[in-house]
Amino acid sequence: MERGGYAMPDNAVVMEPAATDSRLTASLADVRDRLQFILLQTLVTIVLCYQLLFSAETVVSTEVKEFIILGLLLFMAGVMFLPARLWENGWPVVGLVLGDTAITTVIIYLSGNAGSSLYLTYFLVMLIGAFAPSLKQMIGLSVILCAAYGAVLYLDSLVTGSLSEGRLLGITVLLIMAVFYGATTETVRRERQKKDGLLEQINTLKRIEAELQTQSGQDWLTGLANRRRFDEMFRQEWNRARRDETSLGVLMVDIDYFKPYNDTYGHQAGDTCLQQVAKAIGEVVSRPGDLPARYGGEEFVVVLPKTDATGAAIVAEKMRATVHALRIQHASSQASNRVTISIGVAALVPPEKSEPAVLVAAADQALYRAKREGRNRVRSQGEESVGKKG
Numbered sequence: 001m002e003r004g005g006y007a008m009p010d011n012a013v014v015m016e017p018a019a020t021d022s023r024l025t026a027s028l029a030d031v032r033d034r035l036q037f038i039l040l041q042t043l044v045t046i047v048l049c050y051q052l053l054f055s056a057e058t059v060v061s062t063e064v065k066e067f068i069i070l071g072l073l074l075f076m077a078g079v080m081f082l083p084a085r086l087w088e089n090g091w092p093v094v095g096l097v098l099g100d101t102a103i104t105t106v107i108i109y110l111s112g113n114a115g116s117s118l119y120l121t122y123f124l125v126m127l128i129g130a131f132a133p134s135l136k137q138m139i140g141l142s143v144i145l146c147a148a149y150g151a152v153l154y155l156d157s158l159v160t161g162s163l164s165e166g167r168l169l170g171i172t173v174l175l176i177m178a179v180f181y182g183a184t185t186e187t188v189r190r191e192r193q194k195k196d197g198l199l200e201q202i203n204t205l206k207r208i209e210a211e212l213q214t215q216s217g218q219d220w221l222t223g224l225a226n227r228r229r230f231d232e233m234f235r236q237e238w239n240r241a242r243r244d245e246t247s248l249g250v251l252m253v254d255i256d257y258f259k260p261y262n263d264t265y266g267h268q269a270g271d272t273c274l275q276q277v278a279k280a281i282g283e284v285v286s287r288p289g290d291l292p293a294r295y296g297g298e299e300f301v302v303v304l305p306k307t308d309a310t311g312a313a314i315v316a317e318k319m320r321a322t323v324h325a326l327r328i329q330h331a332s333s334q335a336s337n338r339v340t341i342s343i344g345v346a347a348l349v350p351p352e353k354s355e356p357a358v359l360v361a362a363a364d365q366a367l368y369r370a371k372r373e374g375r376n377r378v379r380s381q382g383e384e385s386v387g388k389k390g
Helices: 022-054 062-080 091-110 118-129 137-158 165-216 225-245 258-265 267-284 309-323 358-372
Strands: 248-255 291-296 299-305 343-350 378-380
Touching: 022 062, 022 091, 022 118, 062 091, 091 118, 091 137, 118 137, 118 165, 118 258, 137 165, 225 248, 225 291, 225 299, 248 309, 248 358, 258 267, 258 358, 267 291, 267 299, 267 309, 299 309, 309 343, 309 378, 343 358, 358 378
Parallel strands: 343 378
Antiparallel strands: 248 299, 248 343, 291 299
């Protein structure tokens, strides 16, 4: 929509917040660990259910088998829907490993064949134990697991009257694998911590870099763009306007009698005055693509893409009236009893082989004319004032 030559630029861009964040990375890692844990727990449950269904040597009845299988399935469902906050301290892992050890031990015992290959289920339980918070806990859980299997072998020996070396070797293998799993898991955990720490450092450096870039383009006192940012953006808008053959407007703004204001009220009050005027300028210049900046000292500059001289003058007058309406007392001003601003306006379609400085110089000349004619007014290059002295 266009009104008085003051139109929304086509090149307005809406910036979206960055999606890369260390907390997101950590969250994804937690989800990955939970999925791996649930997968292993599912495998343990499937193996145990299979043994109960198809073992001909199990000493329990079919009804008891069905009851145990139903309990295992409900247990698995509970693990899948366990609240995320309970996973943070690692104790659910410990509890589930102990529970799996107990269940596996009981089912091996009930199978009537303690030396069967079902003891290999303990290896899956050990893999689950690898998610324990520390290597010490992992080894401790593995010792409990091996002790449970040893108890089964002992009880079985009381019935059979014999205990083969091959069965005892199973306990040794379990212990060796526990140490291997634990050491490997601890190495992986430390490498992941190093990687997470490195990612955190990278993200921190990126945030610092973004902040420095923002600060390098922002005036520390007023919050508007600084001179460096203005120079960069103004040249970009100049080239765009020349390419598209559209009018580019510039306002040069100066606070009237600002030095006497500082002398009268002090530099701290002067800083506050600058901030209030800058805020008023920013409120008037509200289109995406427009750029208000602090040019230096008490002087500001505004870039208005796709705006002709008439539209720029309308914006300038609104800006002058807004600052006047702030009613900031200024007893040392010769233009008014309150703080006022003078504005020079210039606009043109940039011709070929021309420099942006031409437009800034024209706006500066218009500002000089406004100040020479009494200040607290708007003057356009080669045009009559569109504002009146308040």
